[in-house]
Amino acid sequence: xxxxxxxxxxxxxxxxxxxxxxxxxxxxxxxxxxxxxxxxxxxxxxxxxxxxxxxxxxxxxxxxxxxxxxxxxxxxxxxxxxxxxxxxxxxxxxxxxxxxxxxxxxxxxxxxxxxxxxxxxxxxxxxxxxxxxxxxxxxxxxxxxxxxxxxxxxxxxxxxxxxxxxxxxxxxxxxxxxxxxxxxxxxxxxxxxxxxxxxxxxxxxxxxxxxxxxxxxxxxxxxxxxxxxxxxxxxx
Numbered sequence: 001x002x003x004x005x006x007x008x009x010x011x012x013x014x015x016x017x018x019x020x021x022x023x024x025x026x027x028x029x030x031x032x033x034x035x036x037x038x039x040x041x042x043x044x045x046x047x048x049x050x051x052x053x054x055x056x057x058x059x060x061x062x063x064x065x066x067x068x069x070x071x072x073x074x075x076x077x078x079x080x081x082x083x084x085x086x087x088x089x090x091x092x093x094x095x096x097x098x099x100x101x102x103x104x105x106x107x108x109x110x111x112x113x114x115x116x117x118x119x120x121x122x123x124x125x126x127x128x129x130x131x132x133x134x135x136x137x138x139x140x141x142x143x144x145x146x147x148x149x150x151x152x153x154x155x156x157x158x159x160x161x162x163x164x165x166x167x168x169x170x171x172x173x174x175x176x177x178x179x180x181x182x183x184x185x186x187x188x189x190x191x192x193x194x195x196x197x198x199x200x201x202x203x204x205x206x207x208x209x210x211x212x213x214x215x216x217x218x219x220x221x222x223x224x225x226x227x228x229x230x231x232x233x234x235x236x
Contacts, residue, residue: 004049008032009039022107036060055081063095070096076117086222093176167227176224
């Protein structure tokens, strides 16, 4: 593993110790904050590669800390919470969190989730202006823009293109229905979940080999959707 810095924001010393020990050998160093305000300041000053954020902070709601950091930092945020509701998980993802671990947590699972987020950081940026993205016999040319399957053109509407670009920009990350809706429809009024479901179904029919068993646009139950990170192909 590269020598990344991880920021732990938690008011409980014993939890910070557990997290710190779990990350030994996984990252270069850890830094710690016991309040939301201190965590925001450290995130701004130290620019950590990843942030572990507890929701039960004494001064600020964890969701507000997440939202503030996400305004200027793209570092993955892994949330810790004793609460398990899907509504809370969706709220945190909407605020910009990348993953969610409930207490008590398995050290091995926590380490694996951190490694997954750090791997995503090291991947080559997904979509340069002239990228051609290939998944099986599907080719997505972002510069044209155009989509072909086995050499045959696939027509996408403007909204379908906007949805596809949004999913590609965040490939490998779960996006909630609200996040997708806000990016594609620009915070318009409407039922975000219904709109997104309809258009994802349209995209799957056009892009997936088997729309009933999607291999590209994956459903995260109770949350939203995640686009599997595809391969980039160079231009000849």
